[in-house]
Amino acid sequence: MVQEIICIVCPRGCHLKVDPENDYEVTGNACPRGISYGKAELKNPTRVITSTVKIKGAELTRCPVKTDQAVPKTKMREIMQLINSVTLEAPVKTGDIIIERISDTEANLVVCRDITNC
Numbered sequence: 001m002v003q004e005i006i007c008i009v010c011p012r013g014c015h016l017k018v019d020p021e022n023d024y025e026v027t028g029n030a031c032p033r034g035i036s037y038g039k040a041e042l043k044n045p046t047r048v049i050t051s052t053v054k055i056k057g058a059e060l061t062r063c064p065v066k067t068d069q070a071v072p073k074t075k076m077r078e079i080m081q082l083i084n085s086v087t088l089e090a091p092v093k094t095g096d097i098i099i100e101r102i103s104d105t106e107a108n109l110v111v112c113r114d115i116t117n118c
């Protein structure tokens with residue numbers, strides 16, 4: 001059955017139609033990037049996860065973090081549970097790796113902001 005999805009690669013937001021029964025043919029795309037996105041979104045959807053974790057020893061109580069590349073959507077719940085279990089100790093720097101290859105993906109969980117200790 002043809003699936004309708006919105007391309008999120010750029011702000012234009014094309015309404016794509018993807019047909020899994022016809023080699024994931026994509027229509028409705030205004031540029032070739034929509035084809036790649038439409039196929040990937042149905043075959044193996046992925047997302048970059050952004051969140052925050054607890055931090056001790058700083059004026060802030062939460063530190064922004066993200067995965068340094070997209071992870072399979074099927075792993076998002078597991079990864080969020082890991083993120084919620086993390087507590088950092090200040091100071092931290094942007095790009096510090098908190099968890100390597102999180103949940104056996106290619107992505108690392110990294111710090112997104114410099115935070116000094118108080």
Ligand code: SF4
Nearest residue numbers: 007010013014031034
């Ligand atoms: S298909 Fe191309 S133009 Fe349309 S939203 Fe996706 S990236 Fe943008």
